[in-house]
Amino acid sequence: MSILTNTEELIKQRFEALFLDVKAAQHSAINEGKPELSVIEIEQSKTARSLLRVEKQAIREKDLNIKSDLSFLNTITDQINIEVAKRLNESIQDTDHLYSKIIGxxxxxxxxxxxxxxxxxTISKVEPIATELPWFFNDLMKFVNQPKYRRIDNKGKTVVVETMRVGLSFFGLENLMTILTSLAFKRSLPQITDPYPQIKLRIWEEALATAISCKQIASVVGVNQDHAFCIGILQTTGKVVVSKLYFRLFESVLREALLETHNAQKHEEHSALTRITPSGPFLNHLIDTHALKISAKLIDKMAMKRVMIANAMFEVANNESAVNLSPLALVLKQGKAYAQYRMLKGHKLIDLQQSKDFIRTLRMPKGSLELLKTTDMHSLDLSINND
Structure with missing residues (x-):
């Protein structure tokens, strides 16, 4: 198992903060290394005059009361988190359920x-199977009829795509893997993640940036670009699973605890429970522990015969050292790391020196960085098939 360098650990922490909330992550980065003020220091900073001894004592008591209250609240939160972690660990053992119900x-x-x-x-071979996906037609029509892809006929009218066959051939067969994988993954994103509403956006941003990075790196090292894009998207399915399960289980465990303390007339515990919300840092811990291994199991269960990406996913999930990775697994490892770097850079969460230090740890193949620097990580690079 590899040990993270200081730079890699910094990137990991920044990325986990970004996953939860952009503004909070930016605030944390700006104030990194600065000592936090105690209640006493905050109160004293509000006024330039010298506080009387009795006032200082009152502030100290207020500080102690707040710390005591927080300590009790943290204890209750830890108890909830332990139960959630236990149930989540039980839930992820059922790969069939995760596959068909959680990811779908x-x-x-x-x-x-x-x-x-x-x-x-050929389109004639693809169309019958594509029709079996109940959601695919509507999603494909929305995708190909986006304003940026609209065609205009010789009378100046917008050409609207209305059939499966035209939709499948719109960008050419060579782009169907990219479109299909993207649309399928996007449907799986978690919808309710309060009090962290940005999670859905961050997961999609990460999945797309990773897939695009992997595809570009694959083009340089001679790995199948479709497979690289596919594994780049699907490696994020475990994060979707953990996120969905965490918020569902948290709500369930909290509801049970509230009922139990109410019936037992444990007023102090009940009051504390009403103030508890889902813990972003604990969610990140669960994702770090389980997500990649879940992704590997789900990809393996897909049992694809030609898109052979499961072994590479297991290699990355098992944190094999770079020297032991297969070419596709190494592409995924590098693409995933580069995507995180680009996301942090895009949200102003990494400075120039940190960028240089981190990029150096990736040991990217020759020519890939020049290609990636000019690559848009936010949208699929598709051109309309005019044949």
Whole structure:
């Protein structure tokens, strides 16, 4: 198991903070290393005059009361988190449930991904299987009819795509793996993550940036670009699973605890429970512990025969050293790290020196950085097939 350098640990902490809340992450980065003020220091900073001894004592008592209250609240929170972690650990043992219910991978999706990835694929072969995906037609129509992709006929009118066949051929068969994987993953994103509403956006941002980075690196080192994009997206499914389960289980455990303390007339504990909210740092801990291994199990369960990415996912999930990684696994490891760097840079959470230090740890293949620097990480690079 590899040990993180100081730079890698810094990036990890910044990225976990970004996952929860952009503004909070930026505030934390700005104030990194600065000592936090106690209640006494805050109160004293509000006035330039010297406080009387009795006033100082009152502030000290207020400080102690706040610390005592926080300590009790933290104890109750820890108890809730322990129970949530226990139930989550039990839930993730059932891969079938995660696959079909939590992520909702359709039976036909692996078969379709296998098919669109071969040179012999044709629209007539793809269309019947694509039709079996209940959501795919509507999502595809919305995608191809976006304003940025609209075609204009010779009369100046917008050409609206209305059939599956035209939609499938709109960008050419060579882009179907990218489109299909993206649309399928986007459907799985968590919807309710209060008090961290940005989580859904961050997961999508990470998945897309990782997939695009992997595809670009793959083009330099001679790895299948479709497979690289696919694993770059799907490696994030474990994070989706943990996020969805955490918020559901937290709500369930908290509701049970509130009922139990109410019935037992434990007023102090009940009052503390009413003030507890989901813990972002604890969610990050659960993701760090479980997410990649869940991704590997889910990809393995897809049992794709031609898009062979499961072994590479297991290598990364098991944190194999770079020298032991297969070419695709190394592409994923580097693409994932580079995507995190670009996200931090985009949100102004990493400075120039930190960027240089981190990029150096990635040992990127020659020519890849020049390519990645000019790559848009926020949208799919697709051109309309005019044939």
């Amino acid at each position: 991978i359709d039976r036909s999706l692996p078969e379709l991904l296998d098919l669109v990835g071969i040179k012999a694929a």
